[in-house]
Amino acid sequence: MxxxxxxxxxxxxxxxxxxxxxxxxxxxxxxxxxxxxxxxxxxxxxxxxxxxxxxxxxxxxxxxxxxxxxxxxxxxxxxxxxxxxxxxxxxxxxxxxxxxxxxxxxxxxxxxxxxxxxxxxxxxxxxxxxxxxxxxxxxxLDLKPQVDLEYLLAHYQDENLVIWDARTAEEFAGSRVMAARGGHIPGAVNYDWSLLIDPARNNRLLPLETIQKQLSALGIDSSKTVITHCQTHHRSSFSWLAGKILGFKQIFGYPGAWSEWGNNPDTPVAVGKD
Known part of the structure; x- marks a missing residue:
């Protein structure tokens, strides 16, 4: 306990x-x-x-x-x-x-x-x-299987799955490139991890109701499997944590993240805000 x-x-x-x-x-x-x-x-x-x-x-x-x-x-x-x-x-x-x-x-x-x-x-x-x-x-150790490139390529278009891209809007759109290619996984939703905390309150988490409302408006909720990533699964570890705090049962990190996806010449990439 x-x-x-x-x-x-x-x-x-x-x-x-x-x-x-x-x-x-x-x-x-x-x-x-x-x-x-x-x-x-x-x-x-x-x-x-x-x-x-x-x-x-x-x-x-x-x-x-x-x-x-x-x-x-x-x-x-x-x-x-x-x-x-x-x-x-x-x-x-x-x-x-x-x-x-x-x-x-x-x-x-x-x-x-x-x-x-x-x-x-x-x-x-x-x-x-x-x-x-x-x-x-x-x-x-009881090591759990992790979301990997092969899994994500097979499932990123699933209706009951949402990819939470926790990077900045510029990285998501592809105007800031930090791998061989810029942009995002097609269909992913962008919600910058830093929006989860309140600098005016010494980096405390925003009220959970506020976060839940903002995420739900983007289609990120507990009814779906949520996979979150950033560039190296540093920032997106916090979005994973926020989802856990909100009670999401099916939230996972993609540790390969954009550094893996964006550097692979065979992965699909979208650019722009959507």
């Missing part, structure tokens, strides 16, 4: 920092971690959350690398991970997506990350915290 809800408010966490199963992970910039982090938070290098190999650097790391990462942070089967960062939640969401992909179900996102925490004048530390390693093997 999870200690906290998926969307965790700073004040709720602040009152329960001594929970024995709690593991707080800071996936932000190391320089900011050194200046201020949550009490007990362990720094995690974001680069370990992806394979990092062109042309699709956002793919999952190898099982052995994931197991080593989980061992290094001291993950146990009943550990509840709370993740946060300093850039609106994308890095933290990528960590939570990786945990989910590897079969670990106890996790939360700290709403607003370090900015919201500081805004509420909650306690911080500056000294680095180090994990007590655990022993996780690749055989212990």
């Amino acid at each position: 999870s200690l906290f809800p998926l969307l965790l408010q700073p004040a709720e966490l602040a009152g329960r920092l001594n929970e024995p199963r709690l593991l707080i992970l800071d996936v932000g910039k190391e320089a900011i971690y050194q200046q201020a982090h949550l009490p007990g938070a362990i720094f995690l290098d974001y680069r370990r959350l992806q394979k990092g190999v062109p042309p699709a650097p956002g793919l999952l790391p190898e099982a052995e690398a994931i197991a080593q990462l989980f061992s290094d942070i001291g993950l146990q089967a009943d550990t509840h991970v709370v993740a946060y960062d300093d850039e609106g939640g994308t890095r933290a969401a990528r960590l939570l997506w990786l945990l989910d992909a590897a079969g670990h179900q106890h996790y939360s996102w700290l709403n607003g990350g370090i900015h919201a925490w500081l805004d509420e004048d909650l306690p911080i530390e500056t000294e680095a915290v180090y994990a007590i390693p655990s022993q996780v093997t690749a055989a212990q």
Whole structure:
């Protein structure tokens, strides 16, 4: 059983920092971690959350690398991970997506990350915290099959499936090109991940009713299978997380993302706003 809800408010966490199963992970910039982090938070290098190999650097790391990462942070089967960062939640969401992909179900996102925490004048530390390693093997992971290029080519036109492109409008339209080809997967819907958060409220998530209304107007809702992507499944990890918070049961990330699709000469590509 999870200690906290998926969307965790700073004040709720602040009152329960001594929970024995709690593991707080800071996936932000190391320089900011050194200046201020949550009490007990362990720094995690974001680069370990992806394979990092062109042309699709956002793919999952190898099982052995994931197991080593989980061992290094001291993950146990009943550990509840709370993740946060300093850039609106994308890095933290990528960590939570990786945990989910590897079969670990106890996790939360700290709403607003370090900015919201500081805004509420909650306690911080500056000294680095180090994990007590655990022993996780690749055989212990429950790796879920991921949405890959082959699957998406076969199903992107399905009526009961919607592709949520979480990139900017310029990337979607093809006016900003970040692969061999610019544009989007035909039929995809563009909703920039950054529209999900409110900078005026220290990067906290917008009210869920507002997000749900905006997504529904675009045809993104829980009645369909939702597949989200960006360039490397960094930003779209946050749209995946938002869908999970909204209660979407069939929402998945496409980790190959546009870096894979746009660099493949055989994939169909659309340009323009629609």
